[in-house]
Amino acid sequence: MDRDLWSGLAIFGEIVEAGSFAKAATRLGLSAxxxxxxxxxxxxxxxxxLLDRTTRSLAPTSAGEALLLRLRPAMASVEEVLGLLDGAREHPAGRVRVNAHRPAAVHLIMPRLPALARDCPDVLVELVVNDGFVDIVAERFDCGVRHAQGLQGDMISVRISNPVPLIFVASPHYLADHGRPEHPDDLAQHRCVSYRHASSGALHRWEFEQNGITSERAMPHNFVTNDVDVMRDAALAGLGVACLIKAQASHHLMAGDLIEVLSGWAPTLPPNHLYYPNRRQPTAAFRAFLAAMRL
Structure with missing residues (x-):
């Protein structure tokens, strides 16, 4: 729509409602x-x-009256929408779309959602689990969660976890059949459960860390998946040695379903960060979600 035309219609409605140019000018902060x-x-x-004007009064013409009959409902609708936007800035309500890799979704986001649901019941969280990298702007997500080294440089990021320890594990019956590896070199004689990166399609190279020295190598594998939970299940099933996030394996370690191997060789991943596009006016719903996710 013509910008001058839209502005003029708004001014016309304000003049008629105020009853004079002077009063309308005061309301709008403009000159008469x-x-x-x-x-x-x-x-x-x-x-x-549209207006019949004298030095003492003004009134809409018949054409002006006809225009106002249509204009007033339209202007009321615009004001209602603007009021909803004001409310979105103040009252936490509406949807927050989040893209996160599975361990972060399970071990970081989900445990913090009950408090958010209690304090902000009108906030709807849509959590999409994806272990690959996603363009959160193109896919219309409000934010994503990834490890620090995977963040895009033009994003605002907030740390939501401590560094993430990994652990090498295998099932008791696998170790009974194949022996226990004591050194990374021993894995050449073992079966390994490997991970294929969803975005690049590359097989993950295992990292080893001891005394501040880090190395990485490709592992012999007899099972490959692109899902970290399936990796855990494969280790539980005795398919081989797996490298898991420690939080993912902790319950099974306590139950004895998995046993740690290569103790002291597992690396630590960087902290998880919640990241989002630079925005000047985030909604109250997003601010509430962000506050709930902070450490």
């Missing part, structure tokens, strides 16, 4: 001469006289 000019432009564009 500016309003008079806007009305002349509007009437010229529409080729209609």
């Amino acid at each position: 001469s500016a309003l008079s000019h806007a009305m002349r432009v509007l009437e010229r564009k529409l080729d209609l006289r």
